[in-house]
Amino acid sequence: xxxxxxxxxxxxxxxxxxxxxxxxxxxxxxxxxxxxxxxxxxxxxxxxxxxxxxxxxxxxxxxxxxxxxxxxxxxxxxxxxxxxxxxxxxxxxxxxxxxxxxxxxxxxxxxxxxxxxxxxxxxxxxxxxxxxxxxxxxxxxxxxxxxxxxxxxxxxxxxxxxxxxxxxxxxxxxxxxxxxxxxxxxxxxxxxxxxxxxxxxxxxxxxxxxxxxxxxxxxxxxxxxxxxxxxxxxxxxxxxxxxxxxxxxxxxxxxxxxxxxxxxxxxxxxxxxxxxxxxxxxxxxxxxxxxxxxxxxxxxxxxxxxxxxxxxxxxxxxxxxxxxxxxxxxxxxxxxxxxxxxxxxxxxxxxx
Amino acid sequence: xxxxxxxxxxxxxxxxxxxxxxxxxxxxxxxxxxxxxxxxxxxxxxxxxxxxxxxxxxxxxxxxxxxxxxxxxxxxxxxxxxxxxxxxxxxxxxxxxxxxxxxxxxxxxxxxxxxxxxxxxxxxxxxxxxxxxxxxxxxxxxxxxxxxxxxxxxxxxxxxxxxxxxxxxxxxxxxxxxxxxxxxxxxxxxxxxxxxxxxxxxxxxxxxxxxxxxxxxxxxxxxxxxxxxxxxxxxxxxxxxxxxxxxxxxxxxxxxxxxxxxxxxxxxxxxxxxxxxxxxxxxxxxxxxxxxxxxxxxxxxxxxxxxxxxxxxxxxxxxxxxxxxxxxxxxxxxxxxxxxxxxxxxxxxxxxxxxxxxxxxxxxx
Numbered sequence: 001x002x003x004x005x006x007x008x009x010x011x012x013x014x015x016x017x018x019x020x021x022x023x024x025x026x027x028x029x030x031x032x033x034x035x036x037x038x039x040x041x042x043x044x045x046x047x048x049x050x051x052x053x054x055x056x057x058x059x060x061x062x063x064x065x066x067x068x069x070x071x072x073x074x075x076x077x078x079x080x081x082x083x084x085x086x087x088x089x090x091x092x093x094x095x096x097x098x099x100x101x102x103x104x105x106x107x108x109x110x111x112x113x114x115x116x117x118x119x120x121x122x123x124x125x126x127x128x129x130x131x132x133x134x135x136x137x138x139x140x141x142x143x144x145x146x147x148x149x150x151x152x153x154x155x156x157x158x159x160x161x162x163x164x165x166x167x168x169x170x171x172x173x174x175x176x177x178x179x180x181x182x183x184x185x186x187x188x189x190x191x192x193x194x195x196x197x198x199x200x201x202x203x204x205x206x207x208x209x210x211x212x213x214x215x216x217x218x219x220x221x222x223x224x225x226x227x228x229x230x231x232x233x234x235x236x237x238x239x240x241x242x243x244x245x246x247x248x249x250x251x252x253x254x255x256x257x258x259x260x261x262x263x264x265x266x267x268x269x270x271x272x273x274x275x276x277x278x279x280x281x282x283x284x285x286x287x288x289x290x291x292x293x294x295x296x297x298x299x300x301x302x303x304x305x306x307x308x309x310x311x312x313x314x315x316x317x318x319x320x321x322x323x324x325x326x327x328x329x330x331x332x333x334x335x336x337x338x339x340x341x342x343x344x345x346x347x348x349x350x351x352x
Numbered sequence: 353x354x355x356x357x358x359x360x361x362x363x364x365x366x367x368x369x370x371x372x373x374x375x376x377x378x379x380x381x382x383x384x385x386x387x388x389x390x391x392x393x394x395x396x397x398x399x400x401x402x403x404x405x406x407x408x409x410x411x412x413x414x415x416x417x418x419x420x421x422x423x424x425x426x427x428x429x430x431x432x433x434x435x436x437x438x439x440x441x442x443x444x445x446x447x448x449x450x451x452x453x454x455x456x457x458x459x460x461x462x463x464x465x466x467x468x469x470x471x472x473x474x475x476x477x478x479x480x481x482x483x484x485x486x487x488x489x490x491x492x493x494x495x496x497x498x499x500x501x502x503x504x505x506x507x508x509x510x511x512x513x514x515x516x517x518x519x520x521x522x523x524x525x526x527x528x529x530x531x532x533x534x535x536x537x538x539x540x541x542x543x544x545x546x547x548x549x550x551x552x553x554x555x556x557x558x559x560x561x562x563x564x565x566x567x568x569x570x571x572x573x574x575x576x577x578x579x580x581x582x583x584x585x586x587x588x589x590x591x592x593x594x595x596x597x598x599x600x601x602x603x604x605x606x607x608x609x610x611x612x613x614x615x616x617x618x619x620x621x622x623x624x625x626x627x628x629x630x631x632x633x634x635x636x637x638x639x640x641x642x643x644x645x646x647x648x649x650x651x652x653x654x655x656x657x658x659x660x661x662x663x664x665x666x667x668x669x670x671x672x673x674x675x676x677x678x679x680x681x682x683x684x685x686x687x688x689x690x691x692x693x694x695x696x697x698x699x700x701x702x703x704x705x706x707x708x709x710x711x712x713x714x715x716x717x
Contacts, residue, residue, distance in 0.1 A: 078607075128670035129663055130620045136607055137659035144655025152652070260487060273481050309495025316488035320478035 023282040025322040026269045026289055033292045040299045048177040051169070055247065057291035058182035059240040063258060064265040064287035065193045065280060066236025069229040071266050074209040074275025075124060075131035077230065078259045079138035080237040083116055085255030086146040087241035092156040092250040102161040109238050116142070117234030121227030139259070154250045166246020182243045189239065193280040205229055209275025264315055265290045270322050373617045373632040376665060380636050384643040393646055400642055401522045408638035409526035410585055412631065414609035416537050417581030419630045420574040422613050425554045425622030426475060426482040428575065429606045430490035431582040434467055436600035437493050438586020443506030443596030450509040461583045468579025472572030497598040504595040516591035526588050537627040546573055554622030611662050612637055617669055
């Protein structure tokens with residue numbers, strides 16, 4: 001998406017303009033990583049390994065889409081990692097191996113996600129607490145509360161039905177072997193999010209992130225739009241928790257650090273922190289890129305401890321490259337933005 | 353002369369929330385003392401006071417540095433990792449030899465300054481968002497630490513351990529150092545050109561540039577100073593542990609430091625606030641921790657309460673701040689300085705709704 005354009009209109013045929021902004025950068029990066037993976041492991045693209053990759057990457061894609069909704073509205077959600085951990089622990093404790101409980105518990109999880117998102121959103125919009133603080137608080141609260149509830153270590157067990165989503169798939173698909181449910185869920189949610197961003201709500205969200213004063217003057221209910229973005233992020237984290245719990249099982253560490261991975265993915269996709277820019281596709285591609293990077297590190301037999309170093313260097317390099325291409329001269333009208341609380345901006349910035 | 357006066361008035365306006373923060377600190381202290389007394393204890397025993405001050409020093413170093421960066425409209429998520437790296441550098445360089453203390457301190461602060469310089473240059477020259485730049489720097493350091501070191505390494509001579517362990521009365525040396533650095537930082541921000549430029553750049557980088565300030569320099573300086581403060585925090589940790597410890601970064605210091613800064617009334621947006629408020633924010637968090645400890649509370653409940661209290665406190669500040677900010681809107685020319693110079697206005701009881709919501713409501717009809 002063209003970054004110069006604050007309110008991008010859907011341009012179905014214009015691949016060229018899509019290649020100019022962050023989507024282009026992240027696509028090139030993803031292709032590069034895939035090429036390197038292919039030289040290391042030629043069988044990677046032969047169906048089953050690719051599907052295994054998709055299964056592993058799906059939760060991060062979903063989390064990135066949720067984080068995208070919040071970031072594009074000019075806010076942050078640091079609570080998703082803790083929320084994923086909390087949801088998995090809640091599922092294990094409530095299901096406790098009982099198949100019949102699976103779907104009621106998933107319902108409970110969705111309600112809980114809804115509640116967390118609502119609290120994040122309302123505290124940020126009504127009480128005017130910067131979202132980085134709100135969600136940092138929610139992160140601490142969820143982390144502590146769940147461990148207190150379970151006495152420190154997760155108890156209970158997930159049911160087989162619950163694990164279907166994260167582990168299994170549609171068998172016997174020609175060429176692929178198995179089409180993982182996780183991939184299906186991620187694809188459906190991606191398409192859903194793309195459609196959402198083209199709906200009036202999505203336009204309002206984008207406008208709010210770009211300039212919430214202007215959006216408010218145009219009749220957008222800024223608070224409501226932002227709150228819904230937080231709810232969306234929390235619900236996405238809940239879905240991701242179902243997949244992650246099914247795939248990886250229950251441990252005390254589930255979800256740790258996922259919020260930063262998700263933000264990394266979104267920013268790698270060229271969605272500007274501060275809001276108003278970027279596309280869902282770019283965010284999803286960013287998530288795939290991060291996951292491909294992890295896969296590549298494994299294939300190169302890099303010691304797992306050095307992975308953060310490489311990850312850090314690549315993120316900074318990619319973001320530096322993206323900001324160089326889209327913004328070759330010092331910004332004239334728009335000073336560089338930083339994570340902030342845009343509700344406050346119109347009242348205090350001298351740009352009013 | 354008049355210019356100097358108006359600058360100082362402006363500064364007072366900028367640090368307006370500081371009074372509120374100290375009020376909050378007093379309220380927290382009184383409530384905590386009552387709560388502890390209710391449980392049959394005493395918050396202000398010598399042991400508890402020492403505990404409170406000891407807790408405040410480490411977070412204080414990190415939060416003072418973070419304040420400078422946040423004032424410039426930036427953010428530093430790498431401080432926890434810089435502190436961890438600093439413990440290793442200090443302990444390995446000193447290697448238990450008292451004659452190498454100066455060398456160890458110098459090497460630690462030098463490396464920290466270098467990291468801050470890289471952060472600043474990546475943010476200004478490569479125009480990487482500070483969030484990503486410093487998160488990336490943190491990851492780079494984490495990877496290096498995990499690969500290079502398997503566990504604690506090096507050792508700190510007992511003379512240097514004095515820094516972390518000895519105290520004057522109830523005041524630990526480290527807390528005195530922290531308070532001295534806080535005063536230095538306040539003077540730096542109020543009295544030096546670079547300090548004032550930090551406010552200017554944080555307020556609006558473009559306006560600062562048009563006024564003849566090179567906006568890159570204060571930002572880079574803030575990052576260098578912030579990393580050096582993290583280095584001092586690392587020195588403190590090393591002197592407390594007696595060795596270098598890589599796992600320090602797991603403690604989430606960076607987020608705690610940001611919480612302390614915001615609790616201290618500094619805008620995450622930059623350009624407003626100051627170190628005095630941050631120190632109060634640090635003491636509020638330290639008081640909470642001490643109270644939780646005194647009541648021997650479940651560590652997990654601690655997290656819950658801390659999260660809730662930080663949100664609640666910031667919500668309270670946000671209310672006061674928005675009421676005042678809305679008043680400022682009545683001077684749309686922008687020329688009139690905020691009326692903080694005059695007699696303190698009674699805070700308008702119903703915080704007049706900020707413009708956006710107002711407009712939104714009008715738009716609905």
